[in-house]
Amino acid sequence: MTFLSTATLVARKDLLVEARSREVIYTSLLFAISCMLVFAFGLVKDGRVIADAAGAILWITIAFAGTLALSRIFDRERQNETLRALLLAPTPRAAIYVGKFAGVLGLLLLVEGIVVPLVVLMFDAQLFRHTGWMLGLLLAGSAGYAAVGTLFAAMLARSRSRGALLPVLLYPITVPVIIGGVRGTAALLQPEADLVLARAWLMMLIAFDAVFITLSLWTFEPAMTE
Amino acid sequence: MDFTSLTFSNVSRHFGRRRALSSVSFAVHAGQVVALLGANGSGKSTLLSIAATLLEASSGEVRYGEVTARGGGAGLRRAIGVLGHDLYVYPELSAAENLRFFGHLYGLDKVEHRVAAALGAAALADRGDDPVATYSRGMRQRLALERALLHEPRLLLLDEPFTGLDDPSSLALRGRLAHLRERGGIVLLTTHELEAIETLVDAAYVLVRGRVQPLINGAGSLRERYRQQVEA
Amino acid sequence: MRRLFPVLLVLCMALFAYAPFLILNAPYESTMGLVQKIFYFHVSTAITMFVSAFTCGIASAIFLFGRRPAADRVGFAAAELTVLLGLVVLISGPLWARKAWGVWWQWDARLTSTLVMWLVFQAYLLLRRFGGPGSEKLAAAVGLFGAALVPFVYWSVNMWRTVHPTTNVVPTLDASMRGPFLWCVAAFLCLYVLLLAARTELEKRRSRLDELYLALED
Numbered sequence: 001m002t003f004l005s006t007a008t009l010v011a012r013k014d015l016l017v018e019a020r021s022r023e024v025i026y027t028s029l030l031f032a033i034s035c036m037l038v039f040a041f042g043l044v045k046d047g048r049v050i051a052d053a054a055g056a057i058l059w060i061t062i063a064f065a066g067t068l069a070l071s072r073i074f075d076r077e078r079q080n081e082t083l084r085a086l087l088l089a090p091t092p093r094a095a096i097y098v099g100k101f102a103g104v105l106g107l108l109l110l111v112e113g114i115v116v117p118l119v120v121l122m123f124d125a126q127l128f129r130h131t132g133w134m135l136g137l138l139l140a141g142s143a144g145y146a147a148v149g150t151l152f153a154a155m156l157a158r159s160r161s162r163g164a165l166l167p168v169l170l171y172p173i174t175v176p177v178i179i180g181g182v183r184g185t186a187a188l189l190q191p192e193a194d195l196v197l198a199r200a201w202l203m204m205l206i207a208f209d210a211v212f213i214t215l216s217l218w219t220f221e222p223a224m225t226e
Numbered sequence: 227m228d229f230t231s232l233t234f235s236n237v238s239r240h241f242g243r244r245r246a247l248s249s250v251s252f253a254v255h256a257g258q259v260v261a262l263l264g265a266n267g268s269g270k271s272t273l274l275s276i277a278a279t280l281l282e283a284s285s286g287e288v289r290y291g292e293v294t295a296r297g298g299g300a301g302l303r304r305a306i307g308v309l310g311h312d313l314y315v316y317p318e319l320s321a322a323e324n325l326r327f328f329g330h331l332y333g334l335d336k337v338e339h340r341v342a343a344a345l346g347a348a349a350l351a352d353r354g355d356d357p358v359a360t361y362s363r364g365m366r367q368r369l370a371l372e373r374a375l376l377h378e379p380r381l382l383l384l385d386e387p388f389t390g391l392d393d394p395s396s397l398a399l400r401g402r403l404a405h406l407r408e409r410g411g412i413v414l415l416t417t418h419e420l421e422a423i424e425t426l427v428d429a430a431y432v433l434v435r436g437r438v439q440p441l442i443n444g445a446g447s448l449r450e451r452y453r454q455q456v457e458a
Numbered sequence: 459m460r461r462l463f464p465v466l467l468v469l470c471m472a473l474f475a476y477a478p479f480l481i482l483n484a485p486y487e488s489t490m491g492l493v494q495k496i497f498y499f500h501v502s503t504a505i506t507m508f509v510s511a512f513t514c515g516i517a518s519a520i521f522l523f524g525r526r527p528a529a530d531r532v533g534f535a536a537a538e539l540t541v542l543l544g545l546v547v548l549i550s551g552p553l554w555a556r557k558a559w560g561v562w563w564q565w566d567a568r569l570t571s572t573l574v575m576w577l578v579f580q581a582y583l584l585l586r587r588f589g590g591p592g593s594e595k596l597a598a599a600v601g602l603f604g605a606a607l608v609p610f611v612y613w614s615v616n617m618w619r620t621v622h623p624t625t626n627v628v629p630t631l632d633a634s635m636r637g638p639f640l641w642c643v644a645a646f647l648c649l650y651v652l653l654l655a656a657r658t659e660l661e662k663r664r665s666r667l668d669e670l671y672l673a674l675e676d
Binding site: 212 | 523578581585607610615617
């Protein structure tokens with residue numbers, strides 16, 4: 001099986017599995033909404049959200065919901081040791097990573113599809129004034145987060161203390177993604193959107209994606225085989 | 227890639243200070259069914275993981291014919307089938323979908339045909355489209371065996387394959403393994419169900435705290451000889 | 459390394475012995491006066507910490523792709539030292555900030571970047587400790603990613619924060635301050651090499667001990 005066809009096969013299988021139970025999508029969505037609610041209690045004053053907080057709420061919610069989704073997806077693989085079955089297959093191991101990464105990214109984007117409009121509504125944030133830029137930031141940021149998250153969640157799937165360790169590992173390493181997402185969104189939310197600044201953040205996110213997807217592709221096989 | 231023997235030469239494996247396997251040496255040839263016996267924690271699963279190329283030996287060498295584990299790569303994996311303790315099937319998918327997925331993953335031709343044949347062999351044809359989560363342990367075991375055999379591997383590794391099987395299924399499994407032996411397959415299995423494999427195995431090895439010894443020959447059932455050896 | 463160790467040790471002691479004199483005689487900085495002089499050790503430690511992070515990254519890569527156990531020992535030692543040095547930076551920084559600007563922490567770009575890197579390498583250590591068997595390779599992946607992260611953290615945190623009073627210390631450094639500063643950097647780098655060597659040797663002894671335990675069982 002070629003690299004790409006393996007990755008597609010794995011991604012489609014994940015999609016099918018998720019479509020059957022819909023467990024991860026439902027729990028991630030509900031969690032995301034609860035998250036936003038909790039933030040609201042902290043950051044909404046006199047019925048309006050504190051300046052620039054809307055972008056922060058959006059990205060932090062994505063990060064938290066992402067961690068939840070990642071844990072659950074890989075816990076599921078671990079329960080039946082199906083990750084081992086995938087590693088046993090005569091396919092390039094990195095292709096398995098790509099397939100899972102695509103699945104995680106898809107899930108994340110799906111959650112964002114609900115969360116972003118909610119943020120617009122609940123916090124009166126004009127996120128769609130520059131739709132193209134906003135979508136660019138969301139895609140680039142989510143890709144970076146999913147790339148690192150998928151690798152670490154896979155690595156930790158068979159470790160002790162994996163639940164506690166995933167956030168501890170993931171959040172510091174995805175700091176540039178969070179900063180890029182939040183500040184890029186803030187630049188777009190200015191009364192006079194600062195497109196130059198937004199572009200700079202977008203470029204950084206894309207560079208982050210390029211570097212870390214590549215590193216993950218190289219590291220997946222050595223890290224997953226004992 | 228094909229081969230006619232699996233050879234362990236002085237294989238050891240440790241995890242930190244804990245030694246799981248110690249200077250293990252044995253060989254299994256095409257057309258043989260070999261059993262690994264031993265108490266829980268004696269290193270059986272570790273040995274099977276190493277044979278499956280999922281784990282590397284800390285020292286010593288594992289050869290598949292002339293090829294080493296590291297040199298084998300994807301081609302080697304194509305010739306190995308594993309029935310693990312945890313079954314390796316997706317509970318959310320149906321038996322047919324599971325088999326189809328693994329069929330495509332292994333790059334097999336005529337996948338639908340093979341899936342149908344596998345479901346038939348597992349006596350799951352009528353339940354083929356139900357999610358595996360609704361199956362009994364025995365049904366899942368049968369499916370997992372078919373999944374492991376789908377790509378017609380030369381080497382078949384089975385970790386406690388008789389667990390949870392009722393008598394008819396156990397008989398069917400014995401029949402499958404005997405058939406595989408006739409076709410020149412190499413079968414290495416671990417089990418506690420010594421009665422089930424009584425007439426099936428060509429040789430048996432006993433693992434005691436990471437060390438392997440051949441099971442003593444002689445009169446008496448497998449279980450008698452095993453007990454004798456372990457208590458010695 | 460064994461023969462070089464005593465030589466480096468003496469050199470290091472000499473560098474540190476003379477450093478206070480150099481610092482004492484260095485000119486006062488115009489706005490902060492005496493307080494600024496903590497910078498000689500604070501920034502030297504920061505530079506050494508980043509050297510350590512890269513050392514860990516490179517050693518981790520060698521371990522992951524080249525499968526050399528010696529590289530893992532170096533990586534582990536480097537990660538520990540990164541955390542230790544980071545702690546020194548994160549303590550001396552606020553001490554300086556408090557005296558110079560009246561606030562313990564103001565999310566200064568460099569201190570914040572240091573905090574992020576500190577967290578990454580602390581995660582390395584936690585993974586090794588709590589991850590169970592086989593976590594050496596996982597930690598190495600974290601080490602590698604951590605080292606690759608440095609430019610991104612630096613850039614994004616810098617962009618996130620607007621101007622900090624002394625963003626580019628070394629280039630705009632007064633010529634008469636440059637000498638003592640480089641001396642201190644040399645002293646810390648020398649100390650780092652010594653600590654790394656000692657810690658790696660300790661790890662080597664520990665694995666040797668494991669081997670002996672295993673041999674004993676045979």
